[in-house]
Amino acid sequence: ELEVALKVVIVGDGGVGKSSMIQRYCRGTFTRDYKKTIGVDFLERQIEIDGEEVRLMLWDTAGQEEFDAITKAYYRGAHACVLAFSTTDRDSFLALHSWKLKVENECGEIPTIIVQNKIDLMDQCVVGPDEAELVARALGCRLMRASVKEDVNVGAVFRALAARCLSD
Numbered sequence: 001e002l003e004v005a006l007k008v009v010i011v012g013d014g015g016v017g018k019s020s021m022i023q024r025y026c027r028g029t030f031t032r033d034y035k036k037t038i039g040v041d042f043l044e045r046q047i048e049i050d051g052e053e054v055r056l057m058l059w060d061t062a063g064q065e066e067f068d069a070i071t072k073a074y075y076r077g078a079h080a081c082v083l084a085f086s087t088t089d090r091d092s093f094l095a096l097h098s099w100k101l102k103v104e105n106e107c108g109e110i111p112t113i114i115v116q117n118k119i120d121l122m123d124q125c126v127v128g129p130d131e132a133e134l135v136a137r138a139l140g141c142r143l144m145r146a147s148v149k150e151d152v153n154v155g156a157v158f159r160a161l162a163a164r165c166l167s168d
Protein backbone atom coordinates (compact mmCIF):
# COMPACT_ATOMS: atom_id res chain seq x y z
CA GLU A 1 0.00 0.00 0.00
CA LEU A 2 1.24 3.43 -0.89
CA GLU A 3 1.93 5.84 1.90
CA VAL A 4 1.29 9.51 1.28
CA ALA A 5 4.13 11.82 2.31
CA LEU A 6 3.41 15.52 2.59
CA LYS A 7 5.93 18.30 2.99
CA VAL A 8 4.46 21.14 5.03
CA VAL A 9 6.23 24.48 5.38
CA ILE A 10 5.55 26.65 8.42
CA VAL A 11 6.12 30.33 7.68
CA GLY A 12 5.62 33.60 9.49
CA ASP A 13 7.62 36.16 11.42
CA GLY A 14 10.16 35.14 14.04
CA GLY A 15 8.72 34.56 17.49
CA VAL A 16 5.18 33.59 16.48
CA GLY A 17 5.70 30.00 17.60
CA LYS A 18 6.57 28.05 14.46
CA SER A 19 9.33 25.91 15.97
CA SER A 20 7.20 25.37 19.07
CA MET A 21 4.30 24.22 16.90
CA ILE A 22 6.43 21.66 15.11
CA GLN A 23 7.94 20.45 18.35
CA ARG A 24 4.52 20.26 20.01
CA TYR A 25 2.99 18.29 17.17
CA CYS A 26 5.86 15.91 16.51
CA ARG A 27 7.29 15.46 19.99
CA GLY A 28 4.43 16.41 22.30
CA THR A 29 6.53 18.92 24.22
CA PHE A 30 6.57 22.67 24.82
CA THR A 31 9.40 24.81 26.20
CA ARG A 32 9.84 28.53 26.62
CA ASP A 33 13.20 28.54 24.94
CA TYR A 34 13.05 26.28 21.97
CA LYS A 35 16.21 26.62 19.96
CA LYS A 36 16.74 24.64 16.85
CA THR A 37 19.18 22.04 18.03
CA ILE A 38 17.68 19.07 16.31
CA GLY A 39 20.19 19.20 13.47
CA VAL A 40 17.70 18.28 10.77
CA ASP A 41 15.48 20.34 8.51
CA PHE A 42 12.18 18.86 9.58
CA LEU A 43 10.35 16.71 12.09
CA GLU A 44 7.73 14.22 11.07
CA ARG A 45 4.61 12.58 12.34
CA GLN A 46 2.43 9.89 10.89
CA ILE A 47 -1.34 10.14 11.05
CA GLU A 48 -4.32 8.37 9.54
CA ILE A 49 -6.90 10.22 7.47
CA ASP A 50 -9.93 8.22 6.32
CA GLY A 51 -7.96 4.99 6.60
CA GLU A 52 -4.97 6.37 4.70
CA GLU A 53 -1.54 6.57 6.26
CA VAL A 54 -0.11 10.06 5.87
CA ARG A 55 3.43 11.03 6.76
CA LEU A 56 3.67 14.74 7.51
CA MET A 57 7.11 16.31 7.26
CA LEU A 58 7.05 19.68 9.04
CA TRP A 59 9.84 21.97 7.91
CA ASP A 60 11.33 24.48 10.29
CA THR A 61 13.14 27.66 9.25
CA ALA A 62 15.96 27.69 11.81
CA GLY A 63 15.41 31.39 12.42
CA GLN A 64 16.35 32.45 8.89
CA GLU A 65 13.04 34.28 8.60
CA GLU A 66 14.62 37.09 10.64
CA PHE A 67 17.05 37.80 7.82
CA ASP A 68 14.65 37.23 4.95
CA ALA A 69 17.07 34.49 3.93
CA ILE A 70 14.83 31.46 3.58
CA THR A 71 16.20 29.49 0.68
CA LYS A 72 14.41 27.89 -2.24
CA ALA A 73 15.36 24.50 -0.79
CA TYR A 74 13.06 25.21 2.13
CA TYR A 75 10.04 25.71 -0.11
CA ARG A 76 10.92 23.16 -2.77
CA GLY A 77 8.24 20.53 -3.26
CA ALA A 78 6.02 21.76 -0.44
CA HIS A 79 2.50 20.34 -0.59
CA ALA A 80 0.92 22.53 2.07
CA CYS A 81 1.59 25.57 4.21
CA VAL A 82 0.88 26.99 7.63
CA LEU A 83 0.95 30.81 7.69
CA ALA A 84 1.42 31.69 11.33
CA PHE A 85 1.05 34.91 13.27
CA SER A 86 0.88 35.75 16.96
CA THR A 87 -2.06 37.12 18.91
CA THR A 88 0.34 39.52 20.64
CA ASP A 89 2.38 40.72 17.64
CA ARG A 90 0.58 43.01 15.22
CA ASP A 91 3.52 43.18 12.80
CA SER A 92 3.37 39.40 12.41
CA PHE A 93 -0.29 39.78 11.42
CA LEU A 94 0.49 42.56 8.94
CA ALA A 95 3.22 40.37 7.41
CA LEU A 96 0.82 37.57 6.42
CA HIS A 97 0.28 38.97 2.96
CA SER A 98 3.98 39.06 2.10
CA TRP A 99 4.53 35.54 3.50
CA LYS A 100 1.67 34.29 1.34
CA LEU A 101 3.29 35.84 -1.73
CA LYS A 102 6.68 34.29 -0.96
CA VAL A 103 5.16 30.84 -0.68
CA GLU A 104 3.11 31.37 -3.84
CA ASN A 105 6.21 32.49 -5.76
CA GLU A 106 8.05 29.31 -4.89
CA CYS A 107 5.25 26.75 -4.69
CA GLY A 108 2.27 28.10 -6.61
CA GLU A 109 -1.13 27.68 -5.00
CA ILE A 110 -0.93 25.03 -2.27
CA PRO A 111 -3.38 24.32 0.54
CA THR A 112 -2.69 26.95 3.19
CA ILE A 113 -4.12 27.57 6.64
CA ILE A 114 -3.59 30.80 8.55
CA VAL A 115 -2.95 30.08 12.22
CA GLN A 116 -3.41 32.71 14.89
CA ASN A 117 -1.18 31.32 17.63
CA LYS A 118 -0.92 32.18 21.34
CA ILE A 119 -4.66 32.50 21.98
CA ASP A 120 -3.80 31.75 25.62
CA LEU A 121 -2.68 35.40 25.62
CA MET A 122 -6.03 36.82 24.47
CA ASP A 123 -5.81 39.46 27.22
CA GLN A 124 -2.87 40.93 25.27
CA CYS A 125 -4.52 40.54 21.87
CA VAL A 126 -3.60 43.17 19.26
CA VAL A 127 -5.58 41.79 16.33
CA GLY A 128 -9.34 42.11 16.12
CA PRO A 129 -11.33 38.95 15.34
CA ASP A 130 -13.03 40.54 12.36
CA GLU A 131 -9.86 41.85 10.75
CA ALA A 132 -8.25 38.43 11.08
CA GLU A 133 -11.22 36.89 9.27
CA LEU A 134 -11.09 39.59 6.60
CA VAL A 135 -7.40 39.04 5.87
CA ALA A 136 -7.89 35.28 5.76
CA ARG A 137 -10.71 35.72 3.28
CA ALA A 138 -8.67 38.16 1.18
CA LEU A 139 -5.80 35.65 1.04
CA GLY A 140 -8.17 32.78 0.28
CA CYS A 141 -7.18 30.79 3.34
CA ARG A 142 -8.97 29.19 6.23
CA LEU A 143 -8.23 30.81 9.62
CA MET A 144 -7.71 28.68 12.72
CA ARG A 145 -6.86 29.84 16.22
CA ALA A 146 -4.41 27.88 18.32
CA SER A 147 -2.33 27.81 21.43
CA VAL A 148 0.78 25.74 21.05
CA LYS A 149 1.44 26.31 24.73
CA GLU A 150 -1.92 24.95 25.89
CA ASP A 151 -2.05 22.43 23.04
CA VAL A 152 -5.24 23.88 21.58
CA ASN A 153 -6.00 23.12 17.93
CA VAL A 154 -2.46 22.17 16.91
CA GLY A 155 -3.44 18.68 15.82
CA ALA A 156 -6.56 20.04 14.15
CA VAL A 157 -4.50 22.37 11.93
CA PHE A 158 -2.36 19.58 10.53
CA ARG A 159 -5.28 17.17 10.15
CA ALA A 160 -7.20 19.82 8.20
CA LEU A 161 -4.22 20.49 5.95
CA ALA A 162 -3.61 16.80 5.31
CA ALA A 163 -7.28 16.25 4.55
CA ARG A 164 -7.22 19.14 2.09
CA CYS A 165 -4.18 17.67 0.33
CA LEU A 166 -5.78 14.23 0.06
CA SER A 167 -9.04 15.62 -1.33
CA ASP A 168 -7.33 17.78 -3.98
Ligand code: GDP
Residues within 6 Å of the ligand: 012, 013, 014, 015, 016, 017, 018, 019, 020, 021, 031, 032, 033, 034, 117, 118, 119, 120, 121, 146, 147, 148, 149, 150
Ligand atom coordinates in the same frame (compact mmCIF):
# COMPACT_ATOMS: atom_id res chain seq x y z
P1 GDP B 1 9.44 30.93 15.98
O1 GDP B 1 10.50 31.99 15.95
O2 GDP B 1 8.27 31.30 15.12
O3 GDP B 1 9.97 29.57 15.67
O4 GDP B 1 8.86 30.92 17.48
P2 GDP B 1 9.25 29.94 18.70
O5 GDP B 1 8.63 28.61 18.51
O6 GDP B 1 10.72 30.00 18.92
O7 GDP B 1 8.45 30.65 19.89
C1 GDP B 1 8.76 31.96 20.30
C2 GDP B 1 8.33 32.12 21.76
O8 GDP B 1 6.91 32.05 21.87
C3 GDP B 1 8.89 31.02 22.68
O9 GDP B 1 9.24 31.58 23.91
C4 GDP B 1 7.70 30.08 22.84
O10 GDP B 1 7.76 29.37 24.04
C5 GDP B 1 6.54 31.06 22.81
N1 GDP B 1 5.28 30.44 22.37
C6 GDP B 1 5.07 29.64 21.30
N2 GDP B 1 3.78 29.29 21.21
C7 GDP B 1 3.14 29.88 22.23
C8 GDP B 1 1.77 29.91 22.66
O11 GDP B 1 0.86 29.31 22.10
N3 GDP B 1 1.50 30.68 23.77
C9 GDP B 1 2.47 31.37 24.45
N4 GDP B 1 2.10 32.06 25.51
N5 GDP B 1 3.76 31.35 24.06
C10 GDP B 1 4.10 30.63 22.96
Ligand code: MG
Residues within 6 Å of the ligand: 018, 019, 020, 061, 062, 063
Ligand atom coordinates in the same frame (compact mmCIF):
# COMPACT_ATOMS: atom_id res chain seq x y z
MG1 MG C 1 11.87 29.03 15.05
